[in-house]
Amino acid sequence: MSGRVRVALVDDQALVLRGLAALLADMGIEVALESADAALVPGALARRPVDVVLSDVRMPGTDGIALIRALRERGDATPVILLTTFDDSSLMLAAVEAGAQGFLLKDASPEDLADAIARVARGETLLQPVSLGPVRAWQTAAAPALGAVRLSEREIGILRLVAGGYSNKEIGRSLHLAEGTVKNYISELLLKLDCRDRTHAVLKAITQRLI
Known part of the structure; x- marks a missing residue:
């Protein structure tokens, strides 16, 4: 992929949203869309496509997993990375089943985040290792x-x-x-x-x- 990666950010917390936008901009990643309401994102992406969607997984109303399902139902294959503060394998499994391409803990370093975005934009999948107990029971x-x-x-x-x-x-x-x-x-x-x-x-x- 040539040129800057274009990203859509989705998080219901305004400070997190602004902080992520500033961080990604500093790393040369273009933030083309910011939204605190995941329900509005599928329509917005139809008008302004991006390379990767970076979304919080836990949000009121439409959460990150519901957002992925909404995108896929519309035929939108834009890759999605879900961010979470919880080391929760059940969430990872639900995200993968919904069609997520990436799942990353929020305590990942800025470098790991940028690397995850770049990889997913290239068509790879990326899951940050989490506890495997629930996964093995699945x-x-x-x-x-x-x-x-x-x-x-x-x-x-x-x-x-x-x-x-x-x-x-x-x-x-x-x-x-x-x-x-x-x-x-x-x-x-x-x-x-x-x-x-x-x-x-x-x-x-x-x-x-x-x-």
Whole structure:
């Protein structure tokens, strides 16, 4: 992606909204839209599209997860990163099921936030690691079918790095593999796990204790 990343900010707290806007502007990220009311965002984005939506997850009325559902129902695929002050795996799962591309704790560093926005704008998914107890207890309708899945040590290692939010290039550097080779591994993992994206592959692997 060339040029500055354009972001929409959504938070019901005015001070947080202004603070985030100033922080992102300082890092060279364009804030094209600010809203304290998530219900107004889908209509606003239809008039002023952005590269990434950055939204609080807990808000009165329309919360961050409801916002994602509203966008997807309109056919708007704008990637969304949800911010939360709570280390809550159930929220992460709900966000992923709704179609979120990123989930980040609010105590993340400015550099981590900027990196998350850049990655999601490039089409990646990013989940900041959170407590995995509730995730491991989560059962999906497809879970029983995973009993026959067999992953190699290399595939398991790659999945663990994906779970940590590493890009293909970073995974390749860590495992001394070409970036294209990592991409091929991940494509094969998506097929084996019957998942549409990296995030769902990680969550499904966690529920089956594969990683």
